[in-house]
Amino acid sequence: MAILVDRNTRLCTSGITGREGTFHTLRNRDYGTQVVAGVTPGKGGQDVDGIPVFNTFHEAVAEQGANTAMIFVPPRFAADSILEAEDAGIELVIAITEGIPAHDELRVYNILRKNGRARLIGPNCPGILSPGKANVGIIPAAFFREGNVGVVSRSGTLTYQIGNELAQSGFGNSSIVGIGGDPVPGSDFIDVIALFERDPETELIVMCGEIGGDAEERAAEYIAAHVSKPVVAYIAGFTAPPGKTMGHAGAIVSGSKGTAAAKAQALEARGVKVGRTPTQVAELAMATLGAAST
């Protein structure tokens, strides 16, 4: 088991003919992901290293049975592409694209939620890796192996850092899900943690948060009410000054809101251990799973 992507994933990449789109799609296929199609308007009928390219998602779904989309188009085309994928019946849309206008994200989020047909991960995220099963996105799979720790994160490289610390402590991963650092992510911690809670392979959940918004605080409430599995957290940005956007569009402390300290406090108040450094997270994971297995 794993969540979201696995051996049943049938991937279609939007923007497959772009440089990055081609590179990562083929890398995902090399990992073992079933890549069944690509979409680039105007290039229908071509192929990318044997992967058929279509003009529309509807054709990719009808002819190749695609069920998962990876969005690699530039920001100005991304919202349209996500909506097209959903309209075509794609169930899981993973948007890697960074820099999508916030109002586009708002519109996409709300239409997907009201229709209730498709799940969106990202945008501005590294994708999802289920080690040994499928990799959709840009997560460097070499550092991770199969195991029982589920990771969900607002950040990419930070996830690799933490994953690597976990790996060095002997842990593997069920799935690693990057939800992205944008103001309106398609899925948030709660959505993914709920999936890990139901996933039999996952025995520990690690969530990597950062400053900005209140996704971590809401996750804390949710965990207290609905999650039986142990959760270990990390929050980046304890020392971030207010009013400055720290790289991610969503990573900003506004006034007294969104500080790392408040998030850590909210989590700890509900029994979630929070590591102060990536190394500490690995230590907490070891302590917890040791305790959990007795």
Add this chain to the structure above:
Amino acid sequence: MAILVDRNTRLCTSGITGREGTFHTLRNRDYGTQVVAGVTPGKGGQDVDGIPVFNTFHEAVAEQGANTAMIFVPPRFAADSILEAEDAGIELVIAITEGIPAHDELRVYNILRKNGRARLIGPNCPGILSPGKANVGIIPAAFFREGNVGVVSRSGTLTYQIGNELAQSGFGNSSIVGIGGDPVPGSDFIDVIALFERDPETELIVMCGEIGGDAEERAAEYIAAHVSKPVVAYIAGFTAPPGKTMGHAGAIVSGSKGTAAAKAQALEARGVKVGRTPTQVAELAMATLGAAST
């Protein structure tokens, strides 16, 4: 039992301080309907013959527990009022107003459907009467008494005509629901027939259709697949010429579409008896219920 309105109805009229709004609201109260509030922006704090008036639906719901809205405001304010009622948590909105712009209806219909919180009956409809229990709208209650025939209709006076014929043949009604003659009714035959099917008091369903659209054809399909109770139908407009709007905004034969003959055929092909005159409908009802009760 009855459907949609009954002794639990707690009515709030939007536009209660208008001439028609006052007249029909008081008439509904005289019938026995629980009228708990009215809404007219700017007149909050006043009352209409003892019925408290509020500036917003939210106040009417919070302070009086209103659960049903009747919309009596002029067309240009009607969409806003329906959306406000829904936003305030009203579960059933009955819109009497005639002449609402079609795009307003489209927007209202789609937002209500996606939100899934409130049911809209109408607009441009005479309302709903559950004899002996509650009357919301402009249906003249004097002609109807409690009984086992559910009536659903796109037309007002035609319903009274048919109801009267039924009454003279000894039938009473569970509920009489006017869905209205506009292009985008909030509820259609199928929605109401499904409620009658589940209503233990209803033993026969009478549907009064008219030219235009394909609501009757779709109802025929639905009845064949999902309805166990007998259904008798009437269709007005057999002799209507194409291209002419016959009073109701939705009553128009466009090209070969929307003719009464096609509707009657669709219904009869699926076992629904169709009376050619209101008198025939009463005769069919008698024949059917006689047969049904043996």
Add this chain to the structure above:
Amino acid sequence: MDLLEYQGKQLFARHGVPVPAGQPARTVQEAVAAAEQIGYPCAVKAQVQIGGRGKLGGIRIARDAAEARAHAEAILGMDIRGLTVYELWIEGASEIAAEYYASVVFDRSAKAPLVMLSTKGGMDIEQVADESPEAIARLHVDPLLGFQDFHGRRLAYEAGVDDDVVRPVGAMLAKLYEAFVAEEATLVEVNPLIITPDRQVKALDAKVTLDGNALYRHPDNAQLRDRSAEDPQEQMAKERGLTYVKLDGNIGILGNGAGLVMSTLDVVKGAGGEPANFLDAGGGSKAEAIAQAVEVILSNQSVEAVLFNIFGGITRCDEVARGLIEAFEQIKPTVPFVVRLDGTNDVEGRELLAQAALPNVYTESTMDAAAARVVELAAGS
């Protein structure tokens, strides 16, 4: 409200839909002046709301001022399937490499706008729909989301438009949709949508239906008129706030409520009669409205008998009776009237009629009997 071609094109232009440059004209002089300004060759087009104008001589190409004058003279005042041509539209003639069809329709059944595109343009689209439905790409748009770029691409690819115009055709569909929503239309149709030899995309015709209920939000549109489609009786009824549709028979009909009136027409026809009109006096009609309605009905010279079919709910039968008596005092009609009054205050109403003892007024207590009686009287007159 149906717009004339040129009204539709002017509306399109406001929303960035490319149309050929043109000018309207109501006289030969205006037509020639317009042609001179636009240049030759130009098209002189009859402005009437009827298909197949071209085949009936309503669209002609002028190569010079003399031809423009001759065409304008020929077309103005022409009768095209019963409609008189009062206006022309003069536009630069377009070269055509391909003819497509595009439309946005208010789809009541799906409760969503329906966008259609076909490469079989310039033909009767209903015929195309019947004979080769697969030649029309169709797509419903979620009205809360609006028309997206992918909708345009999908329609263009499905319809099989030429690869090099996928983008501009998609863009035109987006603008037609925008016009449809912004102007609150129930139909926006372009047939043909042309591709010129230099690969421009243009609307060569325009058929637009606006929602009459929304005109208060569009005061400019509310001013648009089409004299050729105006019927004097229907105008008269409209001014009095009555819902009236003229029909071909000899029996005038008045009822309260659209459904009941439609039903009355059916029953009259079933009894062997031919209705002369549909007239819904509405709910709660007062005597004065009834009197005015009688005037509208009788302004149609074909009427040989009149049927009043009233089922009183909000409408009170005594008010209807009073209106009828008033109408008799004012108009002194000579044709027979059959009156069926049922429902609220029906006894009082019938009593009033009995006291007034109007000549040629007969009362009946059921709809069926009233219909039979009026048919009999109309046949005898």
Add this chain to the structure above:
Amino acid sequence: MDLLEYQGKQLFARHGVPVPAGQPARTVQEAVAAAEQIGYPCAVKAQVQIGGRGKLGGIRIARDAAEARAHAEAILGMDIRGLTVYELWIEGASEIAAEYYASVVFDRSAKAPLVMLSTKGGMDIEQVADESPEAIARLHVDPLLGFQDFHGRRLAYEAGVDDDVVRPVGAMLAKLYEAFVAEEATLVEVNPLIITPDRQVKALDAKVTLDGNALYRHPDNAQLRDRSAEDPQEQMAKERGLTYVKLDGNIGILGNGAGLVMSTLDVVKGAGGEPANFLDAGGGSKAEAIAQAVEVILSNQSVEAVLFNIFGGITRCDEVARGLIEAFEQIKPTVPFVVRLDGTNDVEGRELLAQAALPNVYTESTMDAAAARVVELAAGS
């Protein structure tokens, strides 16, 4: 992107939000000319993005040209909490009967725009929110439906605005919402929104934040600048496409990925150091980008040591090493560098650095050790 008051007001005016007439000025001469045209009394307002300008002397009322000149001279070039005043906004002075507060905020948590209205205008709204939260009416708007009339009424009644301005205040909220959506803002705030003695509703201040990611759709907005808020290092980084935030310490930081860089700042601070900046070199950075990033970091004169913290995924550690070597060739930095390379091609990267034998470059294999080392070096420099 934060707009200056006058830029926000000009944006408001485009969407029908009523604002006092005014003109921007960059010189004393322009300011006096504007005042003469607008008439007296008028307000001379410093254009800087900081609250409490008024109390610090940044807003003054001029009754004649001499006063206008004196105020302009006083305010231009003034330092207001660290920001230099380069621009003024001269507008007609408004009479005030009541001061309200209105805003539309991009609420990330609710994933919907949040509209707020309060009759406690003219004050620090965060303070109002803390002390009397019930004084602020709040309402989320479904972005697919948009702002409806009933939203405006509900907010106005809940906030308790005067009865006679319920309608115009609601209408202003609708226009602010329209501006928020049309211009793709993340914040639109009016404080105070004033009611004049003759019951007009006006925006007396304007605070607008636009979404930088959407500026390509708003070329006019993309031209707007605020010289007072520009930091030279941040400008330099922006031109090179780097994500750089200047901080107060002495340790330069470079990492790949926003989360990892934030984490690095925390770890450095935890080790007792003070970061001089946040710099995300991004994913897949090539040598040239790394060299440019080093240049940006070192352009801050406070930097006494630099930490490279790279976890290679898409980014290849050998590319990072090459970039650092390139930077040393070009800039010949004198401050010490601590480099932690892990992940993709880390062995190759470390090898390249060893071969280059750059002066003052130290490698560490873990983040914690690297942080400890750079803090030690910065303290010793």
